[in-house]
Amino acid sequence: MSVSTVPAVLDALVARARAALPEVQVLDGGPHRDTDPDVVAIGFTGDPGEAAVEDTRTREQLATSPDRERYEITSLASSWRGEEHDAKAVRDRVYEMLDALAAELERDQRLGGLVNRARLSSGAFAQEQTNKGAVATxxxxxxxxxxxR
Incomplete structure (x- = not known):
């Protein structure tokens, strides 16, 4: 029996993000080097060392196993276009990436039977103009x- 589905689900999310966004750099965790203009980091909050998964396990009725597990996986999607200061272009692109990922999750919310349900549930948007161009995250x-299990 496994204590958690988190490792397998993170693997599945990375694989599905790569399938849905083949032209985007998809990272398993946080950035470790210079990234491409469009990037998705699965299991990364934006702050190195900060917990990206909050997990709660409970017992269902009188069963001793398996445990019911509910958790949230925080991740990032970001778009940047170099010296361009076109906020609309990066904003539209980051939401286009999220739409593709949400559609992939909607196609199989059970992640091939790993979970009862996985879905994109919330997001927090930030944009800024930097001396290196517009960025939307x-x-x-x-x-x-x-x-x-």
Whole structure:
């Protein structure tokens, strides 16, 4: 029996993000080097060392196993276009990436049977003009409902 589905679900989210966004750099965790103009970081809040998954396990009725597991995985999507200061272009692009990821999750909310349900549940948008151009970032949350194995 596994204590949590989190590791397998993170693997599945990375694989599905890569399938849905083949032209985007998809990272498993935070950036570790210079990134491409469009990037999705699965399991990363934007602050190194900050917890990206909040997990709660409960017992269902009188069963001793498996545990019911509910958690949220915080991730980032970001778009930048170099010296361009076109806020609309990066804003539209970051939401286009989120739309593709949400559609991929909607296609199979059970992640191939790993969970009962996984869905994009919230997001926090930030944009700024820097001396290196416009950047738009969305911190998004995938909510998961599962049973441990």
């Amino acid at each position: 969305v911190r998004f949350v995938v909510s998961v409902d599962a049973f441990t």
